[in-house]
Amino acid sequence: MPAHLKKLRAARLGPVDVLHVGSAGLRSRPVRVVLSALGIAIGIATMIAVVGISSSSKAQLMEELDELGTNMLVASPGEALFSGEKVVLPRDAAGRVSRVEGVRSVGATGDLDRSVRRSEKIPEDETGGISVKAATEGLLEVLRGEMAHGTWFNAANSRYPSLVLGHVAAQRLGITEPGTQVWLDDRYFTVIGILDPLPLAPEIERSALAGWDAAKSELAFDGRPTSVYERSTDASVRDVRGLLAASIDPENPRNVQVTDPSSALQAKAATEGAFSTLLLGLGGIALLVGGVGVANTMIISVLERRHEIGLRRSMGATKGQIRIQFVTESLMLSGLGGLAGTALGAAATAAYATSGGLPWVIPLWAVTGGFAATLAIGTVAGLYPAVRASRLSPTLALHAG
Structure with a gap:
């Protein structure tokens, strides 16, 4: 072409x-x-x-979650089998938990039927929702908590009328520094420390904590824990959870309720x-x-x-x-x-x-x-x-x- x-x-x-x-x-x-x-x-x-x-x-x-850990469990009294029956934990519940294989540290608190106020001039019914609890010396370690101000309980100060405040309780009482006195059970207790926030233990944040021994001698505490906190190894959390109730109350394991405080944060993250x-x-x-x-x-x-x-x-x-x-x-x-x-x-x-x-x-x-x-x-x-x-x-x- x-x-x-x-x-x-x-x-x-x-x-x-x-x-x-x-x-x-x-x-x-x-x-x-x-x-x-x-x-x-x-x-x-x-x-x-x-x-x-x-x-x-x-x-x-x-x-x-990584900082707080997901290996903490809390044992508390479960629901009564019969209406009107009161479920309590044994006095040596913390000791029994510490003997469970895999448990690293144990702490406990006991509820006290008391109210804390800024001074005796505040009416008794104006407590600001602040509960009073007895606390063992090992509780802070189990919670992985930090002190914002002051000091935690030790073998010396836990025997005297002293308190450590959760950060919410301190805000409600208007207390920012240790050394302040508050009115509790018709006498003054000295605040020796204020805690940093505890995301895994909001009930502690809103409480005033007394030393375990002082609670017995000064506040008529019967020594029965209301909550037992424990930290175990990451690998043994599931096994420990299955053993806690039976270890605390072998005769009636259903009387013990075991919860995972980190589950709320895990669900929120999910x-x-x-x-x-x-x-x-x-x-x-x-x-x-x-x-x-x-x-x-x-x-x-x-x-x-x-x-x-x-x-x-x-x-x-x-x-x-x-x-x-x-x-x-x-x-x-x-x-x-x-x-x-x-x-x-x-x-x-x-x-x-x-x-x-x-x-x-x-x-x-x-x-x-x-x-x-x-x-x-x-x-x-x-x-x-x-x-x-x-x-x-x-x-x-x-x-x-």
Whole structure:
């Protein structure tokens, strides 16, 4: 076949050429680009921030669990088999627990039917919900607690009328420093220490603790523990839990209730982010709305650039090249919104984590998944305008221009 009769072929567009023609529409209409990308950015920012805040909160809970440990169990009196029957633990319950294989440390508290007040001038019924408990010297170690101020009980001070306050009890009594005296059982007791918060023992946080020996001599304590706390090795927690009740009360194990204080934190960590599903859905809706905005922008762009499309077609551009041009433009528009949204979501997460003292955590899957979603939406949003542009007749397009 003669050379002049050979079918002409359109030149292929390289990657640089595709990016150049795809970005031409964005460069010529910057304000419209910003407004169109804003919807995508808001959707992605919402999704990144929701996942990031949820992950940061969960990371804090996991750090707290690692620090507090999940190997503490509490034994307390169970429910009475017959109505009106009072269930009590034996006086040597703590000693029996300490002999269970795998148990490392043991502490105990005993409830006292007493009320503590700031002074004798405060009415008896205004206690602020502060309970009084006897506490053994080993309790602080078992709870892994720390003293905010002052000192814990030892062999010397636990025999005298002294108290250690949980941090909530100290706040309710208005006490910030050791050495203050409070009114208990018609006499003054000296506060020798204030505890830091104890997430695994909220009942201790709201209590005023007296030494075990002082409670017996000064407050008529019968020596029966109400709660026995124990720490075991991580590997033996399950075995110890199965033995505690029978070890404390071999005749009636059902009289002993064994609980795991860390289970509440574990459940909270497991369910962290459940409410975030709703917010993720709202972010997804915002993202879809942003995609509709991108599609609308691209349709308007096609209508406004018919002359350009006709000119390119008349100069040999194929329908496929026109489609690639507008799909690329849609992808770049969505990609810009995705990048801006990711940055905004990360900044919002960082601000929340910093203000709340949380670790800053944004899962990689959230970033990659969110950005992939923007590209997918950009592709879908650009398909119809791209096909419509490629079907324009060069003659009619030039005539319309």
